[in-house]
Amino acid sequence: MAAELSALNGLDFLSSADLNGAQTQALLTLAADIKAGRRNPRLDGKVLGLIFSKASTRTRVSFTVAMARLGGQTIDLNPSVSQVGRGEPIKDTARVLSRYLNAVAIRTFAQSDLQAYADAASIPIINALTDLEHPCQALADYLTMQEAFGSLEGLTMTYVGDGNNVAHSLLIAGALLGVNVRIGCPAGFYPLEKVVAQAKAIAAGRSEIVISEDPAEAVRGAHAVYTDVWASMGQEEEQSTRVQAFRGFCVDESLMRHADAKAIVLHCLPAHRGEEISAAVMESSASRIFDQAENRLHAQQALLATLLGAEG
Numbered sequence: 001m002a003a004e005l006s007a008l009n010g011l012d013f014l015s016s017a018d019l020n021g022a023q024t025q026a027l028l029t030l031a032a033d034i035k036a037g038r039r040n041p042r043l044d045g046k047v048l049g050l051i052f053s054k055a056s057t058r059t060r061v062s063f064t065v066a067m068a069r070l071g072g073q074t075i076d077l078n079p080s081v082s083q084v085g086r087g088e089p090i091k092d093t094a095r096v097l098s099r100y101l102n103a104v105a106i107r108t109f110a111q112s113d114l115q116a117y118a119d120a121a122s123i124p125i126i127n128a129l130t131d132l133e134h135p136c137q138a139l140a141d142y143l144t145m146q147e148a149f150g151s152l153e154g155l156t157m158t159y160v161g162d163g164n165n166v167a168h169s170l171l172i173a174g175a176l177l178g179v180n181v182r183i184g185c186p187a188g189f190y191p192l193e194k195v196v197a198q199a200k201a202i203a204a205g206r207s208e209i210v211i212s213e214d215p216a217e218a219v220r221g222a223h224a225v226y227t228d229v230w231a232s233m234g235q236e237e238e239q240s241t242r243v244q245a246f247r248g249f250c251v252d253e254s255l256m257r258h259a260d261a262k263a264i265v266l267h268c269l270p271a272h273r274g275e276e277i278s279a280a281v282m283e284s285s286a287s288r289i290f291d292q293a294e295n296r297l298h299a300q301q302a303l304l305a306t307l308l309g310a311e312g
């Protein structure tokens with residue numbers, strides 16, 4: 001294990017900011033090595049718990065398959081079939097699970113609930129999406145961009161749409177990796193100011209962090225154009241007002257004309273064709289969306305191997 005990564009053994013991954021730049025880059029290298037079959041870390045006999053309070057296809061399945069490939073296994077602790085859903089205190093659940101499991105991946109609403117698990121647990125807690133961040137997604141996203149261009153040095157990632165959890169982790173992880181990150185979003189849907197300030201502080205002089213209300217300006221010359229749903233899980237009742245607010249922010253062929261000629265298109269999925277992305281762009285040769293979904297698996301294998309101190 002690279003020296004940068006061995007320091008992460010036993011730690012939590014609650015935010016993209018829990019890693020430094022060298023660690024983030026080393027994780028991407030390990031993920032690429034695992035994907036190519038150059039590395040085969042082992043977690044035989046280790047068990048990961050999954051507590052998901054929101055729906056998931058990619059995150060749940062990729063964590064389950066990642067543990068299987070590493071020689072370990074997962075237990076699905078869906079709140080509806082465990083005492084979590086009946087209100088058992090987080091601090092009790094976290095301490096009990098620490099006696100059985102080697103790590104827990106949690107998808108929930110409040111980042112403070114995730115933090116409460118981490119505070120009480122003695123095993124690594126992993127953010128599998130909260131309303132604030134989606135750091136596992138950002139690892140797969142930058143792995144996909146690195147694959148497409150060979151290196152991330154000097155590249156620009158533009159995210160068009162809602163300044164949400166996905167945008168927050170892209171900002172922080174991009175800053176850590178030296179990537180210019182631009183967010184194109186309408187007024188009222190900016191990423192949180194504290195996250196933008198955090199990303200700017202990390203980027204400090206190495207790359208640019210820019211927020212723009214002009215999607216064409218944000219996309220100009222970008223190497224990756226990324227979008228996500230306009231209404232995230234928990235915001236379903238705002239769907240129709242958001243469709244109005246985000247008019248002009250669809251990643252379609254006319255917006256893509258402003259990007260670099262070799263630009264790739266990314267989306268964390270699930271996608272709403274005809275809203276945040278056109279069907280034509282989604283199915284275009286620029287799309288790396290399904291490579292990106294696959295890369296969740298490789299990035300999370302690297303993450304689990306690192307946090308759980310895998311051999312090999």
Ligand code: CP
Pocket residue numbers: 055056057058059060129137268269270
């Ligand atoms: N991108 C992502 O996290 O997908 P799921 O909600 O299906 O896990």
Ligand code: NVA
Pocket residue numbers: 129164165166228229231232233268269270
């Ligand atoms: N922003 C979306 C991401 C889903 C993977 C949500 O939180 O619903």
